[in-house]
Amino acid sequence: MDKVLQLKKNLTQLAILDATFEVFGSESHQYQFKPCKSSKDIQVFESRYNITLPSEYRNFLLEIGNGGAGPGYGLSGLSGIESEDVIPEKLYPENYEILSKPFPFTKAWNDLDLIVKNNTDLVTNNNDYFDDKFIQGTLTITNYGCGIYAMLIVTGEQSGKIWIDDRTNDNGIYPACLSFCHAFHDINPDDSYPNSNNEEQPLSFYDWYEDWLNRSLEQIRQSSET
Template identity: 25%
Template sequence: MTDQWWADVRQRVEAAGAGPASSKVFGALGHKWVLEDPLTQGELAELEAQIGVRLPEEYRGFLLHVGAGGAGPAYGLFPVRRVQGRWRWEGDGADLADLSRLAEPFPDQGPDPDLVNDVLAQRPEEEDFDDIEDFDDAIEAWDERWEAVMFAPERTAGAIVISHLGCAQREWLIISGSHRGTIWSDCRVDDVDLAPLLHEDGTPVRFARWYTDWLEKAERTALSTP
């Protein structure tokens, strides 16, 4: 993606934020239409040296020409900041990403289906217990087993959390591996596995389209007459 893709995006975000109906855009009360300053080439180089991998080109362009985070899809694009000499992404759930594993390829496959089905088959049912406290203990133990399968750290190696949709639902940007540059949905809190966002033609959604599609929809709302 060329730098021209991002040429006027910051100005468009600022104009939408000043629009008469800007507060009606979903998530605007969270990000408040604020974009952080772009990174310098030196800061980006320092970030990539720390994580040990070059970020996807579309995202690199955004960081250099639009901002390090802020206004964006849902409650905003998680900003990347230098804190006490180390770079990190900040936001609700950003710490789910293991920054020491970003150079590892994001896995092509999810957990073993047989293992998932085995854990699901063992889910306790309330009618099987005479004492509600015994059921609560059993379901708590089951939840721990389920989370160990679905939220295993290796499942999101090579990826960062970039946005929070509310109710513990998030979106990830894949940094490494065959899915590099694509956006994935994370609704594991609702027992729905990680899945790539797809266009109507079935092709994966990449960062630039993810962001500019949001901006186009936001502009239609924010710039409309209340």
């Protein structure tokens, strides 16, 4: 079955089964989606920021919706001319050109020296740890809460993959791999924490989204059996 059709089928099933919004974050989106974007809409967005959206995400925007039901508190979308939800929250408008620069990482990253400097240099308000250069080439597509964001990589060799910005909690930037999904997409997302290592690979947009769907469906099925 076509991947988009399979996602639609599972989304419909989840929305029916989870009528009381038991899945984490589902009260925020209630399994609804904003209207799909047209190819022209997407081209305008890509032209404005000099990027090319990965094919899986592009197809999702065209055929399923422009933000809505999804991991965390739901998927962000391409909003309007003045403000795009997917533009990283920490990114200053004058630095939008870095969206087209290559994403800098291929394995989990953190810098303890920058963390110490950021946490102790309060007088000068040093924010080197949160420098925009660390999230260049990304779009923020999900807010998991507690300062944890899922990013879709749109440039470089990681294009199309999902990475996590967890710098707010001093955990750096790391791939959205299976161990992360196990921690954040399972029944009790706050009861465990990702233990990513450099050997685990980031999931593609479809695989990441499908992981959330499958785990959510399993949660509701288990709940109905008790």
